[in-house]
Amino acid sequence: MSAISHAAQLLSEGTGLSDEERHLLAIIQRNSLRIEETVRSVLTLSRKRQSLPQRVDLGEWSLAFAAEFRERHRLNDADLTVSVASAPLVIRADPDHLHQIIANLCDNALVHGRGPNGELNIRIQLGRLHLPERIYLEVCDSGPGISPELVQSIFEPFFTTQRQGVGLGLYIARELAIANGIQLSHLTQPQGACFCLTFGQDLILS
Numbered sequence: 001m002s003a004i005s006h007a008a009q010l011l012s013e014g015t016g017l018s019d020e021e022r023h024l025l026a027i028i029q030r031n032s033l034r035i036e037e038t039v040r041s042v043l044t045l046s047r048k049r050q051s052l053p054q055r056v057d058l059g060e061w062s063l064a065f066a067a068e069f070r071e072r073h074r075l076n077d078a079d080l081t082v083s084v085a086s087a088p089l090v091i092r093a094d095p096d097h098l099h100q101i102i103a104n105l106c107d108n109a110l111v112h113g114r115g116p117n118g119e120l121n122i123r124i125q126l127g128r129l130h131l132p133e134r135i136y137l138e139v140c141d142s143g144p145g146i147s148p149e150l151v152q153s154i155f156e157p158f159f160t161t162q163r164q165g166v167g168l169g170l171y172i173a174r175e176l177a178i179a180n181g182i183q184l185s186h187l188t189q190p191q192g193a194c195f196c197l198t199f200g201q202d203l204i205l206s
């Protein structure tokens, strides 16, 4: 795929191309990038190594994740907030897997979860529930949300509503969650989209 997009790039740098030829070259470049992205995602899944659980303080971890995510996407503090309802929230999970799960959810909020004027309001909310004892981590946004007829399809591989989408983000997130014994579900909300990770008693350390 790299060779194809590179060749198309070289061709497009040539002179004497008609508008039609430039348009066709742009299609080749756009679609080879898209296929490259799909292949990369599938490779991530097939290379998915076994989970290596470690002690993770979810409160601290989420603050560090949010700082890094804001920096990577040049976001303001208000675009992505973290609220921790109780402490300590210490669980056992593979931190790299956890990172990929939350990054996929936050990437989705960036792409699909903007308000009508493009504004962002991504909220990572953590807390603990009792009977049965469990810790939750939610990623919510204030975008258009997910219509009820699509909800049962969003975790399917290659399901996407976006022209440039691959449709593997939520599928990979759920596969990684399962590998760590974590539940990942979509929560129906009056406004926006909300995804919840639930860590059961067997994963809670304190």
Ligand SMILES: Nc1ncnc2c1ncn2[C@@H]1O[C@H](COP(=O)(O)OP(=O)(O)OP(=O)(O)O)[C@@H](O)[C@H]1O
Residues within 6 Å of the ligand: 108, 109, 111, 112, 113, 141, 143, 144, 145, 146, 154, 159, 160, 161, 162, 164, 165, 166, 167, 168, 169, 170, 171, 193
């Ligand atoms: N926060 C969100 N708000 C609204 N719709 C969402 C949100 N997150 C996911 N979706 C819906 O679920 C679909 C599947 O999401 P998924 O992450 O699997 O694929 P994608 O984002 O389209 O592509 P990619 O493979 O690049 O992640 C999206 O196309 C979108 O319709």
Ligand SMILES: [Mg+2]
Residues within 6 Å of the ligand: 104, 107, 108, 168, 169, 170
């Ligand atoms: Mg996605």
